[in-house]
Amino acid sequence: MRELRVGLVGCGQHALMYLLPALHYAPIQLVSVCDTNAERRLRAKRQFGAEADFEGIGAMLRGPTIDAVIACGPPDMHRAAAIAAMDAGLNVFVEKPPANDLAGAMQIAEASRANGRHCMVGFMKRFALRYRQARELAQRRAFGKTTHVSIKYAHWNCPDLHWMLVYMTVHTLDLMRFFAGELARMSIERAETAGQFTFTVQAVSASGTLVSLVTSSQEPRVKEHVEITGEGEVVVVRNVIELEYHRRVSPTKLFTSDLHDVQLLRPDFAIPNPEQNTLFLQGYAGEMQEFASACIEERAPSVTIADGVQAMRLAQLLARNTTGSFDLME
Numbered sequence: 001m002r003e004l005r006v007g008l009v010g011c012g013q014h015a016l017m018y019l020l021p022a023l024h025y026a027p028i029q030l031v032s033v034c035d036t037n038a039e040r041r042l043r044a045k046r047q048f049g050a051e052a053d054f055e056g057i058g059a060m061l062r063g064p065t066i067d068a069v070i071a072c073g074p075p076d077m078h079r080a081a082a083i084a085a086m087d088a089g090l091n092v093f094v095e096k097p098p099a100n101d102l103a104g105a106m107q108i109a110e111a112s113r114a115n116g117r118h119c120m121v122g123f124m125k126r127f128a129l130r131y132r133q134a135r136e137l138a139q140r141r142a143f144g145k146t147t148h149v150s151i152k153y154a155h156w157n158c159p160d161l162h163w164m165l166v167y168m169t170v171h172t173l174d175l176m177r178f179f180a181g182e183l184a185r186m187s188i189e190r191a192e193t194a195g196q197f198t199f200t201v202q203a204v205s206a207s208g209t210l211v212s213l214v215t216s217s218q219e220p221r222v223k224e225h226v227e228i229t230g231e232g233e234v235v236v237v238r239n240v241i242e243l244e245y246h247r248r249v250s251p252t253k254l255f256t257s258d259l260h261d262v263q264l265l266r267p268d269f270a271i272p273n274p275e276q277n278t279l280f281l282q283g284y285a286g287e288m289q290e291f292a293s294a295c296i297e298e299r300a301p302s303v304t305i306a307d308g309v310q311a312m313r314l315a316q317l318l319a320r321n322t323t324g325s326f327d328l329m330e
């Protein structure tokens with residue numbers, strides 16, 4: 001398989017800790033790095049073996065030949081880099097959020113359409129190992145129809161509401177659609193205490209799955225809990241890494257415990273395989289593998305700027321409304 005030649009824009013903390021290490025698990029060759037901060041781009045170039053470094057994306061696009069761009073920086077830089085890369089005929093991966101607001105995400109979608117290029121958005125939770133396993137279980141015949149998806153995503157205090165919604169909540173707004181499908185209606189309740197926010201969101205998908213989301217910036221650290229209910233079966237994922245699968249129980253065994261009824265998956269660090277690696281557990285390796293495969297196979301990636309637009313549309317609804325019920329199919 002040939003390797004995808006990429007240029008990275010934005011060599012900050014997230015790129016250095018997660019995206020660049022994840023490239024080792026995908027058929028990707030890092031060719032160029034770009035950052036307005038010389039120290040950061042030179043460190044990334046040295047540590048990850050790029051050929052060239054640049055201060056601006058324009059110069060990078062005129063430099064050594066690349067097939068695709070990865071952008072990881074402030075949201076408005078994602079928008080500008082995505083549009084510049086696609087105007088130059090390249091596919092692009094942008095970290096979340098794809099832009100600072102819905103209008104910016106829609107500009108990227110328009111550039112994608114106009115240039116016939118793809119923009120993948122870094123919703124890495126879609127590639128997190130346990131979430132993929134949970135979704136696979138939920139799609140099995142024995143699970144039945146997904147009747148309810150419940151998500152709690154709670155985290156530390158945020159500087160303001162916009163920050164909370166576009167940097168944190170956007171992940172779970174996307175996960176709601178990942179597990180339940182396209183949402184048809186949504187209602188919102190918001191509480192504010194000392195400049196921090198809690199939302200309860202109730203939604204129903206086009207296929208009739210009910211969705212409950214609680215998201216809050218009132219907790220000491222990030223906590224994430226997903227529970228998917230089928231018709232007599234349940235799969236629970238705690239803090240991204242631990243999966244609990246409850247099989248359907250025969251009516252004659254309702255009040256007894258059976259060793260076959262529940263299955264638990266946790267990382268097993270006694271075994272050195274990729275499944276125990278945080279880059280796979282959190283989804284960063286998977287998203288880079290998908291980006292590379294999609295570019296090489298000249299197809300759309302499984303998560304695109306259309307998903308980015310939907311997530312930003314939901315974030316905008318939460319920003320603009322303290323309460324209310326909304327038809328999302330209009």
Ligand SMILES: NC(=O)c1ccc[n+]([C@@H]2O[C@H](COP(=O)([O-])OP(=O)(O)OC[C@H]3O[C@@H](n4cnc5c(N)ncnc54)[C@H](O)[C@@H]3O)[C@@H](O)[C@H]2O)c1
Binds near residue numbers: 011013037077
């Ligand atoms: N998916 C996740 O789990 C996850 C986690 C953390 C951060 N992120 C995302 O990653 C992005 C970066 O976060 P970070 O913590 O690495 O930030 P950071 O501030 O450490 O890094 C951003 C880098 O971009 C550079 N930059 C800014 N504007 C630029 C421009 N116009 N051209 C070139 N370089 C430019 C900065 O100099 C900096 O080095 C954010 O959008 C954030 O939402 C995602």
